[in-house]
Amino acid sequence: MSAPSIPSAPADLELIAHLKSRLQYAELRIRVLEERLRLMQIEKYGAGGEKLSQAQMQLFELAPVVSEMIEEAESEHAPVHGPTKRSTKHPGRRELPANLPRVERILPCTPDQRLCTRCGRETVVIGYEESSQLDVEPAKYFVLVTKREKRACRSCEELGVFSAPLPPRIIEKCLASDRIVIDTVVSKYCNHMPLHRQSVILQRDLGLKVSRATLDGWVLKVGELLIPMVVAMRRELISGSYIQADETPVDVQTREGRGQNHQAYLWQYSRPGGIVVFDFRLGRGRDGPKRFLGQFEGILQTDGYAAYDQIGGPRMVHAACWAHARRQFFETVQLNPRDPVATPIVAQMDELFAVDADARRKALTTAARRIRRQETARPLLDDIRSKIEAAQSVALPSSALSKACQYALTLWKKLTRFLEYPELELSTNLAENSMRPVALGRKNWMHIGSPLAGPKVAAIFSVVESCRRLKVPVHGYFSTILPGLADLPIRCLPNLTPAAWVARHP
Numbered sequence: 001m002s003a004p005s006i007p008s009a010p011a012d013l014e015l016i017a018h019l020k021s022r023l024q025y026a027e028l029r030i031r032v033l034e035e036r037l038r039l040m041q042i043e044k045y046g047a048g049g050e051k052l053s054q055a056q057m058q059l060f061e062l063a064p065v066v067s068e069m070i071e072e073a074e075s076e077h078a079p080v081h082g083p084t085k086r087s088t089k090h091p092g093r094r095e096l097p098a099n100l101p102r103v104e105r106i107l108p109c110t111p112d113q114r115l116c117t118r119c120g121r122e123t124v125v126i127g128y129e130e131s132s133q134l135d136v137e138p139a140k141y142f143v144l145v146t147k148r149e150k151r152a153c154r155s156c157e158e159l160g161v162f163s164a165p166l167p168p169r170i171i172e173k174c175l176a177s178d179r180i181v182i183d184t185v186v187s188k189y190c191n192h193m194p195l196h197r198q199s200v201i202l203q204r205d206l207g208l209k210v211s212r213a214t215l216d217g218w219v220l221k222v223g224e225l226l227i228p229m230v231v232a233m234r235r236e237l238i239s240g241s242y243i244q245a246d247e248t249p250v251d252v253q254t255r256e257g258r259g260q261n262h263q264a265y266l267w268q269y270s271r272p273g274g275i276v277v278f279d280f281r282l283g284r285g286r287d288g289p290k291r292f293l294g295q296f297e298g299i300l301q302t303d304g305y306a307a308y309d310q311i312g313g314p315r316m317v318h319a320a321c322w323a324h325a326r327r328q329f330f331e332t333v334q335l336n337p338r339d340p341v342a343t344p345i346v347a348q349m350d351e352l353f354a355v356d357a358d359a360r361r362k363a364l365t366t367a368a369r370r371i372r373r374q375e376t377a378r379p380l381l382d383d384i385r386s387k388i389e390a391a392q393s394v395a396l397p398s399s400a401l402s403k404a405c406q407y408a409l410t411l412w413k414k415l416t417r418f419l420e421y422p423e424l425e426l427s428t429n430l431a432e433n434s435m436r437p438v439a440l441g442r443k444n445w446m447h448i449g450s451p452l453a454g455p456k457v458a459a460i461f462s463v464v465e466s467c468r469r470l471k472v473p474v475h476g477y478f479s480t481i482l483p484g485l486a487d488l489p490i491r492c493l494p495n496l497t498p499a500a501w502v503a504r505h506p
Helices: 010-045 054-059 064-077 178-189 195-206 212-238 287-293 322-335 342-361 366-394 400-410 429-434 436-445 451-470 474-481 490-495 498-504
Strands: 150-152 161-163 242-252 262-270 276-281 299-301 317-319
Touching: 010 322, 178 195, 178 212, 178 436, 178 451, 178 474, 195 212, 212 262, 212 276, 212 451, 212 490, 212 498, 242 287, 242 429, 242 436, 262 287, 262 429, 262 451, 276 287, 276 451, 322 342, 322 400, 342 366, 366 400, 429 436, 436 451, 451 474, 451 498, 474 498
Parallel strands: 242 299, 299 317
Antiparallel strands: 150 161, 242 262, 262 276
8 A cells, every 4th residue: 555645736735734724713713612602501500609719719829818808808899699608606596676666465374374273372473474576567558538627717708718738749639648659669669569560469458459550650750850859969979089880771662663672771870888870871872971971070980891981071080890800700710610820810809809808897098098009909910910911822812811811901001090099999899789779670670661761760760779878768768858849949959869868867
């Protein structure tokens, strides 16, 4: 058998080189597609947490103290976590809140216990065995009948009849009281209960048929009343020096006849530990944040979305989010839990969060926090960048690792702003947490009824979420400000915002 001939013609060599190139490209593409498929499976079926396991940290020889700091930092900052087990001692029976009213129920002894088993005489009460349980009275609906005094002078009939003035109401001549209207709004936007379900409950429990359209009218009226309030909240937010922003999609019914909802967006702007303002827009374009922020010249912290560029005043400072940068690398770790390139990068990013967690635990001042970051975080950043640059040189094009490196290096200047501005948080997780009610609501009430309803829904979300952040009771706040709000002059509204409420009710 003769040996195979070795091609020597230039055309044959060129064909072989071409086929090798095609084969290499096909192999790379298969690896990238397998990676994408694996990420989709992890997203659908995998755990929701973004925490490195103890085994991964031990694999890269992280010190136990650092590991504990990382766990604490992640528990404070990561938006989603899986369940964790801790071997802590049971704290024992909890005490019920002292501010709750107490209703006593005395259980007498049985007739047999009232008589002494030896002498037959009646026993006397010497004390009580006491126990406490949390109890509830079901909601009690009733018809509130308001009778206004009518007075007249018998001697001066020409003066006519005088009636007692009605107290201000949220919706004049409404069949429902203010408390029912407020409860409807809170049930939908705090408890995520659709109006249809509320309508069914009223008919089931009371035999009272209140249509979803009627409930919707109450909710939209409240949203309309709150729009000027949210304008005052926006001014309050813009007057500060630090804003976090993010956006989330929400479906809107339109009359375009396409047979499907339009995807609009709720843009969220907030101050960490302060108020939250939602802005409804039909699109995700730049003009949404551009109009909202105007000439704002403070710090704007966002993810890497390009719509936030080229907006605000000329001196506005753009900052990025380390949680988003970390998430990109964590996806690579999910593909390969023992990845020798991405795992150390994620671990060092966790150390950055641990530095801030330690500063927060020690209640450091802004000046002390700046010094701590310069001493501890800056060397970490240099090491993280060198590792990312090294990883980029070996990563496959279009792979998860390559995209993570590109994302971090592109935003590096924005990611390191926190060294210059100690008030800046490392992540926008607080902003993401503020949008969880929207995500929960989408799964229940599904969509917004019309583009005109969008700003009203955004106004309700703004007030409800601001109250949650500032620990203001929503029912009490609405009961105080909503009645008569339509008749108040605009200049009074800044004194009624949730932040102003906290200042008056510390």
